[in-house]
Amino acid sequence: MEEMTLNVFKADYNLQIKRIERAYFFLDENKTLITNEPVSRQLVESIGYWIHNLYCAFEDLFKCVSAFWENNIHSNQHYHKKLLDRMLISIEGVRPALISNEAYKHFDEIRGFRHVFRHAYSHGLDDERVFFLLRKVLNNRDFILNELKNFEQKIENMYHS
Numbered sequence: 001m002e003e004m005t006l007n008v009f010k011a012d013y014n015l016q017i018k019r020i021e022r023a024y025f026f027l028d029e030n031k032t033l034i035t036n037e038p039v040s041r042q043l044v045e046s047i048g049y050w051i052h053n054l055y056c057a058f059e060d061l062f063k064c065v066s067a068f069w070e071n072n073i074h075s076n077q078h079y080h081k082k083l084l085d086r087m088l089i090s091i092e093g094v095r096p097a098l099i100s101n102e103a104y105k106h107f108d109e110i111r112g113f114r115h116v117f118r119h120a121y122s123h124g125l126d127d128e129r130v131f132f133l134l135r136k137v138l139n140n141r142d143f144i145l146n147e148l149k150n151f152e153q154k155i156e157n158m159y160h161s
Contacts, residue, residue, distance in 0.1 A: 006155070006159055009064075009068045009155075010152065010155075012064050012068075013061065013064060013065070013152060014152075016057065016060055016061040016064055017061070017145070017148060017149075019057045019060070020054065020057045020058060020061065020145070020148075021145070022057075023050055023053050023054035023057050024054065024137075024138070024141050026050045026053075027047065027050045027051065027054065027134060027137060027138060028138060030043065030046055030047045030050060030134070031134055031135070031138060034047075034131055034134070039127060044125050044127050044130050044131075045125065047130050047131070047134050048113075048117050048125050048130050049117075051110065051113055051114075051117070051130070051133060051134065051137060052113070052114050052117040052118070054110065054137065055107070055110040055111055055113070055114040056114070058107060058110070059080065059083065059084075059111075061148070062083050062084065062086070062087050062098070063083065065087065065095070065098055065151075066083060066086055066087075069091065069094055069095040070086075070091060070094060070095075073086060080111055080114075080115075081111070084104065084107055084108060084111060087099050087104075087107075088100075088101070088104045095155065095158075096151065096154045096155070096158070098147075098148070098151045099147055099151075100147060102143075103143070103144060103147050106136075106140050106143075106144065109133070109136070110133070110137065113133055
């Protein structure tokens, strides 16, 4: 693989990591506000919005990997699940897996919330569920970011050895 082509991928990849870190920052900021009583509907919705945005940023990273290393997944009713599944697999001679089984479970839970959030206009968000997911997302932040950084290192090793 040409060095310049790989460098373009890494630049795109790292830009998306920065977007992910930005979403984590806003979630962290909101976490401090949930200790105040009473918790406002706007705060619950803001947290839901940033969890939704975090998953969208992850999904954009997955699209970047998929588009660069193999090919795009065609849009259909199971697109989001198939894209996540693709990140779990290692493709022999092409690329290592982006995420582990443990990370997959974490992403799948956020993916599910993303769907609920997008359809919450009919019934609203469950405060406790949002707060639970917020704590879980933030508790897994370092683990997830390390997995994403490890992928880049594996790519470096694979193409510079």
